[in-house]
Amino acid sequence: MSITNVPGSAHTLRQFDEELAILRDLVLRMGGIVEEQVRNGVEALRRGDSEAARQVVRRDREVDAIELRADEEIAQLLARRSPLGVDLRTMLTLSKTVSDLERIGDEAKKIARSCENPSAQSGALAQQAYMPGLLAMGEQAADLLHGALDALVRLDTDRAAEIKRADKQLDKAFEVTLGEIIEHLAADPASASLTVSAIFAAKALERIGDHAKNITQYVVYLVQGRDIRHPKANPEFGNA
Numbered sequence: 758m759s760i761t762n763v764p765g766s767a768h769t770l771r772q773f774d775e776e777l778a779i780l781r782d783l784v785l786r787m788g789g790i791v792e793e794q795v796r797n798g799v800e801a802l803r804r805g806d807s808e809a810a811r812q813v814v815r816r817d818r819e820v821d822a823i824e825l826r827a828d829e830e831i832a833q834l835l836a837r838r839s840p841l842g843v844d845l846r847t848m849l850t851l852s853k854t855v856s857d858l859e860r861i862g863d864e865a866k867k868i869a870r871s872c873e874n875p876s877a878q879s880g881a882l883a884q885q886a887y888m889p890g891l892l893a894m895g896e897q898a899a900d901l902l903h904g905a906l907d908a909l910v911r912l913d914t915d916r917a918a919e920i921k922r923a924d925k926q927l928d929k930a931f932e933v934t935l936g937e938i939i940e941h942l943a944a945d946p947a948s949a950s951l952t953v954s955a956i957f958a959a960k961a962l963e964r965i966g967d968h969a970k971n972i973t974q975y976v977v978y979l980v981q982g983r984d985i986r987h988p989k990a991n992p993e994f995g996n997a
Contacts (some may be wrong), residue, residue, distance in 0.1 A: 799895030810872035917973035
């Protein structure tokens with residue numbers, strides 16, 4: 758099954774199929790770049806590599822350009838085709854995914870910019886006791902994004918549910934790592950500049966997990982027509 762072959766799709770226009778496929782490929786290309794940005798940002802942080810960090814920041818412009826192109830393609834398709842049912846859900850899913858991917862790119866940029874702090878350069882951050890936890894969070898966040906995009910490509914709601922559960926593990930890891938960073942700061946106030954960079958990076962990684970989870974919720978919406986966001990406001994689908 759693919760994102761352009763959802764069960765129950767009623768449209769028969771081959772050209773529309775092709776247009777959706779082009780849009781899907783554009784979104785997935787954006788996802789691939791953003792995933793690479795996350796991994797490169799974490800690696801730059803690990804090494805204290807300010808030049809690698811600047812490359813991550815510069816490449817965010819490419820992500821922004823793809824977002825603008827995708828938004829324009831979506832607007833034109835909506836105007837020309839007036840899709841309904843599953844076709845409309847497909848386009849809404851892709852549109853929302855683009856928005857979350859752009860925000861993930863922004864979080865990756867925040868991680869990279871943590872390296873701009875002189876105290877974080879030359880590998881100083883890598884020597885801190887809390888760094889293994891932070892790096893583990895980086896791997897978790899990148900894997901969550903990869904899994905969410907895989908669920909989108911395959912329209913796999915089981916995979917989407919796995920990623921949603923995995924995000925809870927990332928949240929727990931964030932709490933533990935943040936506690937370690939604060940404990941270090943209390944013991945060594947002189948390291949405040951360095952630890953602030955670590956806190957910003959940890960929070961950015963936690964937010965990346967949230968955006969990846971959002972993408973998995975769009976997958977459920979696309980396949981099943983159910984909006985499982987905001988369970989307290991939507992109790993009918995909150996436990997889906």
